[in-house]
């Protein structure tokens with residue numbers, strides 16, 4: 344029995360895409376990118392823009408939540424877009440900033456309650472197949488930014504939001520003097536059981552003397568950025584903790600993902616504890632406002648494609664790569680941020696670097712007369 348949707352797709356595209364995984368079809372069927380992008384623009388034009396007060400008056404507020412304005416540009420007006428939900432009983436509302444396009448959850452989680460989300464049982468899913476897939480993802484991303492992670496000897500690394508230590512394990516294998524912090528106490532316990540030299544700590548970086556002293560050559564945020572309710576203060580801290588020539592690696596869901604444009608509220612990036620959804624543009628805003636000198640991106644084609652374990656015929660694989668690049672539409676975003684000019688000189692290589700005007704350059708302090 345062929346479903347109606349499948350039948351329509353067969354008539355439109357032919358049967359050659361039947362066996363392509365659904366997360367890849369959107370990228371390889373001819374014309375689909377342009378159709379999805381047009382529909383997305385139409386959706387944005389149609390969504391009303393409302394003052395924050397009006398939005399707050401008609402939107403329920405949970406016990407640990409608060410209403411927020413756009414953290415990237417300060418705009419208080421809201422463009423409600425989605426209400427992701429799933430069978431576990433959670434749901435939230437995602438709005439778009441009409442000025443800078445930032446996507447975020449509103450109401451958001453009050454920062455002082457962030458720990459509540461990770462207090463118990465969060466480490467449960469961080470093992471087994473998940474662990475193997477995650478470590479593959481870390482290796483692919485380290486390769487994409489080679490040679491930053493090739494040789495860690497004599498270099499300090501901080502994994503912020505280290506979970507059960509799956510990345511710290513790879514970092515210590517590569518010779519880094521590696522530290523981690525996390526808000527989930529049982530994850531930290533698991534991490535320290537897994538590690539030989541690297542150390543994981545529960546809490547905030549400022550509370551751990553070995554970490555608070557800074558001097559890090561590398562800081563990593565693996566699927567953490569979307570969880571941060573106060574990214575500006577966190578990134579200012581990361582900038583302070585980096586040594587001269589230091590770099591910050593970010594992997595997060597991509598707010599320009601073609602899968603978001605295709606699937607809207609059921610997009611895989613709308614998971615339970617995600618608070619904010621960045622694109623290359625809004626990440627540049629965040630980095631520029633917190634004193635970073637530049638950033639470079641590596642498009643994400645999907646772990647299976649990059650690892651060579653997908654079963655796409657070569658012409659379709661090439662088309663997938665072209666679509667990801669043309670749309671800036673990979674499902675994940677991977678970025679390497681440079682603390683200063685020295686970092687760009689040391690690690691920039693022949694990559695395309697987006698130079699950032701830091702806040703000090705953008706708004707010079709007026710000279711006293």
Ligand SMILES: [Zn+2]
Pocket residue numbers: 413414415416417418440441442443444445
């Ligand atoms: Zn904004």
